[in-house]
Amino acid sequence: MENRENIIATSLTAVPGLGQNSLKKLLEMTGNIEEILSLRDERIKEITGRNVLGKLLREWKCDEAEIYSKMTQYAQNLRNRGIRFVYCAEEAYPHRLKDITDYPFGLFYIGSLPREDRPTVSIIGARECSEYGRKTAELFGKTLGSKGVQIISGMARGIDGISQSAALNVGGNSYGIVGCGVDICYPKENEKLYNKLKINGGILSEYLPGTEPKANLFPARNRIISALADILLVVEARMKSGTYITVCQALEQGREIYAVPGRITDGLSDGCNRLIRDGAGIATSPEDILETLSYRWGREETQSTSDEECNTEEVGFTQNEPSVDWSDNLGGAILRVLDQTPKSIDELLEGVKHFGFDPSYTDMLCKLTEMTLDGKCAEIGSAYKRNS
Numbered sequence: 377m378e379n380r381e382n383i384i385a386t387s388l389t390a391v392p393g394l395g396q397n398s399l400k401k402l403l404e405m406t407g408n409i410e411e412i413l414s415l416r417d418e419r420i421k422e423i424t425g426r427n428v429l430g431k432l433l434r435e436w437k438c439d440e441a442e443i444y445s446k447m448t449q450y451a452q453n454l455r456n457r458g459i460r461f462v463y464c465a466e467e468a469y470p471h472r473l474k475d476i477t478d479y480p481f482g483l484f485y486i487g488s489l490p491r492e493d494r495p496t497v498s499i500i501g502a503r504e505c506s507e508y509g510r511k512t513a514e515l516f517g518k519t520l521g522s523k524g525v526q527i528i529s530g531m532a533r534g535i536d537g538i539s540q541s542a543a544l545n546v547g548g549n550s551y552g553i554v555g556c557g558v559d560i561c562y563p564k565e566n567e568k569l570y571n572k573l574k575i576n577g578g579i580l581s582e583y584l585p586g587t588e589p590k591a592n593l594f595p596a597r598n599r600i601i602s603a604l605a606d607i608l609l610v611v612e613a614r615m616k617s618g619t620y621i622t623v624c625q626a627l628e629q630g631r632e633i634y635a636v637p638g639r640i641t642d643g644l645s646d647g648c649n650r651l652i653r654d655g656a657g658i659a660t661s662p663e664d665i666l667e668t669l670s671y672r673w674g675r676e677e678t679q680s681t682s683d684e685e686c687n688t689e690e691v692g693f694t695q696n697e698p699s700v701d702w703s704d705n706l707g708g709a710i711l712r713v714l715d716q717t718p719k720s721i722d723e724l725l726e727g728v729k730h731f732g733f734d735p736s737y738t739d740m741l742c743k744l745t746e747m748t749l750d751g752k753c754a755e756i757g758s759a760y761k762r763n764s
Contacts, residue, residue, distance in 0.1 A: 381409045385463040387447035391431045396481035476603045480582035486558045487578030495669040498528040498605035501535025501612040509612035513538040519662035521548025535611045537566045550577040553601045555594035557587040602626035610635045613647030634659040718759035
């Protein structure tokens with residue numbers, strides 16, 4: 377069972393009408409979660425407008441002598457359902473969240489909390505994504521997840537869930553920040569993802585277990601998605617969308633933003649192209665993200681921290697580790713040129729010149745045939761596209 381302070385903090389979140397902002401004010405004033413219970417009506421009403429202890433006593437039908445016993449029972453009932461709680465005064469509380477002004481008083485979670493010693497990327501985008509968006513989300517989720525990068529998202533359908541599933545499928549870790557109780561799977565179609573997150577990551581929420589998903593709850597949870605990450609990556613988004621709420625919050629939090637470019641005629645890429653125009657980093661491949669993370673977690677951290685302390689080798693980021701290079705042979709160069717839009721052999725011949733290759737038409741055709749048989753690309757008529 378958790379310690380006394382955690383039990384009290386967990387139980388105070390259940391006080392009817394008492395929000396997390398009021399709890400933060402009470403904790404700041406007292407300096408200790410236990411002291412809140414000793415405050416009397418006048419002082420508590422001055423801060424929150426209500427009598428905290430009185431509310432609990434009436435709700436749980438007990439007197440002051442029984443209150444801690446009832447609190448323990450409440451917290452234990454949550455633990456029995458696999459639900460834990462961490463509040464802002466505990467060491468286990470995510471440090472990245474304490475960097476923002478509107479950090480939540482606490483988080484309920486199933487599974488585990490994101491690790492502080494791992495690079496972390498939040499991937500967000502359109503719910504009704506295109507095939508291009510789906511393939512791109514899979515590529516980034518799979519590649520980053522396989523390199524030990526934690527993937528944060530909202531477990532929504534579309535880009536969010538696709539990137540998280542891709543990371544989990546290669547043995548990576550991912551965390552879903554939900555706009556409801558952690559005991560509720562929303563959307564229902566992502567139940568398989570929800571169950572996987574419990575094992576290889578976690579589901580997190582500032583809302584009480586049992587809270588049903590409501591539209592007004594999601595904008596607030598987006599600040600947690602952006603705050604928990606080193607980088608916010610937007611894969612596909614329209615000009616006016618919920619994704620932009622998260623982007624604005626990430627900017628306020630000082631987080632680095634990357635966007636995947638798309639066709640200027642594609643409405644689903646309008647948001648990303650606008651972000652790039654306004655100064656966001658361009659993510660043309662997962663290596664763009666890995667390079668930034670490698671600098672931050674490899675070179676910067678190892679200057680002042682030993683490998684044992686920051687555990688950079690375990691996550692695939694060390695001071696001397698080079699970024700992934702796909703251009704060391706003709707096949708790698710072709711993969712850099714290929715995407716989900718079919719390209720002719722002439723286009724590919726021109727494209728690989730940027731990587732120092734100048735093969736003959738016959739050599740290119742032979743290499744493409746080999747790569748098609750290996751499943752690395754697919755032939756579409758007389759053109760070729762890259763497989764995921």
